[in-house]
Ligand SMILES: *[C@@H]1O[C@H](CO)[C@@H](O)[C@H](O)[C@H]1NC(C)=O
């Protein structure tokens with residue numbers, strides 16, 4: 001089996017210091033960076049900013065223009081990728097996906113090498129570690145750990161895990177997904193067992209554009225799920241809708257996206273519901289060194305890569321999208337983000353800044369001109 005993601009022998013570098021605003025290219029000096037920046041003159045412009053917590057954050061701009069096109073299925077090699085850049089060959093999208101992997105990898109290494117970032121799960125607070133361990137699923141037969149992120153195809157991955165451990169006959173079995181039964185969580189192991197698995201197993205996770213993930217959570221939970229309307233919706237409406245603070249008739253089934261965002265602004269990221277908790281807090285990419293970070297935007301090919309990499313038997317496939325699945329389109333996202341006062345959106349972004357920066361998603365355009373189109 002030929003691993004698709006190639007090791008470029010990237011070295012961890014000292015990384016930029018707090019408080020400086022720098023160009024990313026000038027800080028990382030390994031040969032491979034020079035090699036790829038020679039062919040990518042304009043795409044790798046990074047700004048480093050200092051966020052409220054004093055963390056160094058990198059915002060990546062102006063790249064990933066061709067992210068919407070799905071990669072060709074199964075085109076598995078990154079050979080000659082340097083040569084093909086710039087040509088509009090069929091593998092261009094695959095090449096983009098490889099570049100994305102490399103950018104993510106480098107950004108995570110650089111940001112995570114900062115002193116104030118956690119370097120192991122044992123340096124997390126007990127609450128942070130608990131959240132993390134409850135989101136890592138274990139398969140001891142195929143030796144992998146999967147950090148699941150709600151709203152990023154996690155039900156489908158859980159199906160795959162259940163097929164791999166024999167609890168489910170096929171990924172297509174028509175049952176409602178039970179998110180706990182027949183799954184093994186890293187939180188159920190002893191410290192030394194956890195240590196062993198983190199060290200020796202293949203570790204992967206999947207990410208998605210942060211605002212798209214939020215919108216997907218909002219539409220699903222507040223549009224469809226009564227328990228969420230009761231548990232969160234009622235409180236949100238009472239808190240953020242004028243004159244409703246003491247209104248007993250509030251049902252919570254009509255939370256607006258703006259009200260939801262107001263609520264998020266007031267929540268502590270470490271105590272949020274997992275459907276809107278930042279991916280950073282769910283999976284702690286600095287404390288756990290993931291071997292692979294797939295994208296929702298390249299779900300099919302990235303999942304196939306993981307299945308190959310863990311040595312899954314050929315009959316185990318990643319499930320097709322469910323027929324009832326309502327995708328969040330670019331237009332829908334644009335519509336919802338533009339129904340928000342843009343000031344509110346700008347206030348929200350810092351809460352998810354690590355998800356944008358570590359996973360190389362460009363920040364949304366928050367100008368009013370943008371919303372006129
Ligand atoms: C990052 O690169 C290293 C070495 O090149 C590799 O071992 C690791 O799997 C990569 N991680 C991700 C998340 O791509």
Ligand SMILES: *[C@@H]1O[C@H](CO)[C@@H](O)[C@H](O)[C@H]1NC(C)=O
Pocket residue numbers: 365366367369370373
């Ligand atoms: C935002 O959108 C407007 C209008 O489409 C455009 O003129 C502007 O350059 C964009 N800003 C950024 C930062 O992309």
